Amino acid sequence: MSDNISIKVTSCPLKLEDCYAFVEDPSCGGISVFVGTVRNQTKGKDVKRLDFSAYEPMAIKEMKKIAEESLAKFEISKIAIHHAIGKLSIKDIPVIIAVSSAHRKDAFRACEYAIDTLKETVPIWKKEHFESGEVWVNSHP
Amino acid sequence: MSDNISIKVTSCPLKLEDCYAFVEDPSCGGISVFVGTVRNQTKGKDVKRLDFSAYEPMAIKEMKKIAEESLAKFEISKIAIHHAIGKLSIKDIPVIIAVSSAHRKDAFRACEYAIDTLKETVPIWKKEHFESGEVWVNSHP
């Protein structure tokens, strides 16, 4: 892993301060952070909890690819992409992306690019548990 | 102050976890955070430290106005805008903006709107101290 990329897929709780500490840098003027949190509702139905599973080695490769593309596309210094797997409750954190840059626009653009791309390409799946049963998100037969 | 706005101008160090804790919410799926940090350079010159001063009561009013406009313009739940004043060193944090929303696009848009507007309207001034002297940023006679 290069010095300016931190990738993690873990069953431990994600820590905002870890991502922040990784990307902060004396040459940086701005840090953009996106934190995904578990909502209590999906389409009006109460969510009890979520279960995230991953194809872990491939997920790490795809997250690394997103980080490298972000560094290539935008003028940024460092990027951290951390994803949690396993059972999560309301307000728990499935994902944190942190990006530092000399100028803030690049940090915002890169952070948004990274989360948008993660949601399209990284092999991680979310099962929502409701009172009435459970559903694999995005998987309609 | 309304329940969904946190504004602070303080000479104590800003805390990322305070802003995060204020905006997190069970109905939220995403939180966008911008952290401004003190860079070690401005236009190639080494910065030793910064000094922030404010017209404090007006700064608080203008920050509150930005928060209210953000809540009106975007589909967001809560917003925190905290600014430090006094002497800051490299890597210290002059400003933190955190925004929570059900869907992430609004959080990103609102967070960027808030920092862009803060830098245009909030009566806070930065003096950069170099080896060779000091300069009020943006104030060319």
Place this chain on the structure above:
Amino acid sequence: MNITVLAFGILSDLLENDSIQLTLEKQMSVSDFKQYLIKNFSKLNGYSNFSIAINEAYASDDILLNENDVVALIPPVSGG
């Protein structure tokens, strides 16, 4: 030709399995292999909305499978 098939998300539920060893009688492209699965695994119940990754990288329809490949069935992802 021997391959390992890994199933994830809804596909591991449908197949009631995370990992299957398969012997194919001939070399196949990714798109042929998807048709083969849908035809031969009734448990899939016609579910065809998935991508294929070979050895931990997405593979387009025209790529050919090779001996000992690890072939992952990737339903629409929903991380983040």
Place this chain on the structure above:
Amino acid sequence: MNITVLAFGILSDLLENDSIQLTLEKQMSVSDFKQYLIKNFSKLNGYSNFSIAINEAYASDDILLNENDVVALIPPVSGG
């Protein structure tokens, strides 16, 4: 007409003062007041790149000053 003038940033350095009590002989608009300051305070050294806030709110050029107003001289801000 008595007003309080507050100076910030580079303007408090130039004026060597944060706060000045002024008595104006007549009511003035914001733009008249800016001209008056530049003419009467040689320490400003011609610096005119500032906005005016009256009682903690930005005031446009045509607004009139009133008795006991707190008038702030706001050079270009540089927070964040």
